[in-house]
Amino acid sequence: MAVIALILHILAAVIWVGGMFFALLVLRPASGMLEPPLRLQLWDGVLDRFFRWVLGTIVVLLLSGYAMVFAVFGGFAGLRPYINIMQGIGIIMMLAFFHLYFAPWPRLRAAVARQNYPEAARQLNQIRAIVTLNLVLGLVTVAVGSSGRYW
Template sequence: MTPFALLYALHVLAATVWVGGMFFAWMVLRPAAVSVLQAPERLKLWADVFRRFFVWVWVAVLVLPVSGIGMWHMRFGALESAPRYVHIMAGLYLVMLALFLRIQLLQLPALKRAVAGEQWPEGGAVLGQIRRLVGINLVLGLLVIALASARPLF
């Protein structure tokens, strides 16, 4: 396996974990949790899901720029030599990272405090904020995947 192929594989796997996890949470887990769990159990579930999923998101958040910049350098040399779609992908990554950091550093601690204090209405409000940010990130992630698929790196 060439170094470029290894970086590409790591990049695709990291994106798949992050975006695929958001898709599963938004489209499958959330509706199922709403249909079978009461608010307290649902909030406890989401606090635990985020705790477990965000470990993998952190891995993706670290692997994506390392592999992406590595491929960028190997394929195009200087940063300004890359095509516009590569710059767009990098910019969208930064927006997605900012949204993830907002969830991780601001909303998730508030959700944990609400769950620990059994403040279910406050926890529900925070979960709603997280859901909106994850929804935005999911759309951005799908857009990046569509962009990457439409402009393969060969």
């Protein structure tokens, strides 16, 4: 059980954090060559697919993370600091994602549907700022979560 939870946990982290890395550091610079209408339609489609995966990874991270907390570590009382740091930063990442998902994301979609590309670009900028924050937090969380047992 614990092994399955840990495998699912790490796969979810890889998908979420790796996806953000690819979006920001690979696809974003390369998509700059496209004219705004095409570029914003591309991001509309890219983020639509990616955010569904992120929702799934959040469910898996929470279920597998708390399954390990109870099954392996015997509940919250005996948790070592690195697990609390991972849990704390993880929850901040999730709140930041939900803000993005329910505020700028629907506005980006509506603006693209109306072909209002300057407005869509503004919303995409907000999404980019939040995803940048989450990428930094995600990399820190992976470093803490994977090395913490050796501290």
